Amino acid sequence: MQDNRKIPEDLFVYDPIVYVAEKNEYCITFNSLVKGMGWVEIDGVRYINDSNGNIPSDDIVHKANVPMEVLDKAGKYDVVFVPVYQRKPYYPTSGQEQRRSYSFHAPATDGTLRIYHMSDTHSAIKNPVAAASYFGDDLDILIMNGDIPDHSGTLDHILTLFNLSSQLTHGSVPVIFSRGNHDTRGESAVEYQRFTPTSKAGNTYFTIRIGGIWAIILDCGEDKVDNNVEYGGMASFHQFRLRQTEFIKDVIKRKDEEYEAEGVEHRFVICHVPFDTAWNVHEKELYTEWIELLNEINPDLHLHGHMHNFYYNEPGTEGQFGVVKAPVLTSGDPRGDNFKGLALTIDKGGYLAQFTDKTQTVLEEHRIEKAVR
Secondary structure, eight states: OOOOOOOOOBBBOOOOOEEEETTTTEEEEEEEEEEEEEEETTTEEEEEEOBTTTTSSSSEEEEEEHHHHHHHHHEEEEEEEEEEEESSSOOOOOOOEEEEEEOOOOSSSSSOOEEEEEEEOOTOOHHHHHHHHTGGGGGEEEESSSOOOOOSHHHHHHHHHHHHHHHHHHTTSSEEEESSSGGGOOOOOGGGGGSSSOOSSOOOOEEHHHEEEEEEEEEOSSSTTTTGGTTTOOOOOOHHHHHHHHHHHHHHHTTTTTTTTTTOEEEHHHHHHHOOSGGGGGHHHHHHHHHHHHHHHHHEEEEEEESSEEEOTTEEHHHHHHHHSSSSEEOOBBBOOOBBEEEEEEETTEEEEEEETOOEEEEEEEOOOOOOO
C-alpha cells in the first residue's frame, strides 16, 4: 500500500560520486534528503548493495557497486531513490520513485589522461573547486586524497565529499579516493566507509585498475601514536598498519594479477600521509618496511597530501626512512585565501606534473619519465 504523503519533488542533494573500487568495479554513491532505499540502473539492470537480500531503507546515503566494463560500455546510468516511511513486517509504506540520469565518460586506456589530485580541503569549497577546475571539461579522473572534510564530527562535514565532486565531475567522471587522518575523527568516523569505497572485506586499503592505471591505495590512519591524548584512547592504528604490511606483501606475491597484469601501463602509490616524514617517527620501523616493499613494486609515482604544502621529490631521494625509488608528488595546500593542488597529465612520454592554484596559475611544473622496467 503506497503512502502518498507530500514530499519534495527532488529528494537528491548532490550529483553522485563514481568511485573507482577494487576488482574492476565502480562504487556509485549518492545521498538523499530523507531516508529510504536507493540503487543504480544501467540499461534496465538494477545494481543494489543489499544486505543478504534485504535492501537497506533507513539511510540517506546509498551505494551500489557496478562492473567497470558494464558502465564503461553503456556510458550512462540512473540513480534511483524511494523514500521509505515505515518498514513494517507486512506491507511497508513508501513514496514515489525518483530518478536522475547521468552520462559517464570512461578514461582512455591509451593516449592522454588528465588527472587532478586534491587533498586537505578541510571542508572548504570555493577555492578547491576553482583550483581543480584546471582541466575544465577535459578532466578524466579526480583524485580525492584525504582530509576533504575537516573532520567526521557531523554529517555536513562529510557531505563535502559530494559537494566538491558534484561541482567538478557532475557524476560523470571517475573519482579515486583515499582516507585522511582527519577523516578518522568525530562521531561519524567509524561509519565513514558508508560514504566511500572499500575493499570487499570492508578495508580502506585496496588496489584498483582504471584506464591503464594500477594503483595501490594505502591508509596510514592517524599521524601520532595511538595513546596520544588527542584521541581519547579511541585509536588502534598500529595494528591497522600491521595488517596493511601483510596486505602489501600479498599484493607483491600476486603481482602477475596486480601491477604486472596485462594492460597495466602506469603504477601509482596513493596515500594521504607521506611515509618518510617527521610525522611518522613513531612508526619508523614499519614505514621503512613499507618503503622497501613499495620499491619492489617499482611504481611510477607516489601521490600524497597531508603536509599542507606542495613539493616534488626526485626518484631515489634518501630520507630518514630509506630511499624512495619513485618520484614523490605531495600537494593539497589550503593556506591563506587560496588552494593549491596537482594537475597531472599522462601521455606517451610520461607525466607532466603542474602545481596550480585557485586562479589556475601554474606555480611549478615537472616533467617525469616513466619508470624503467
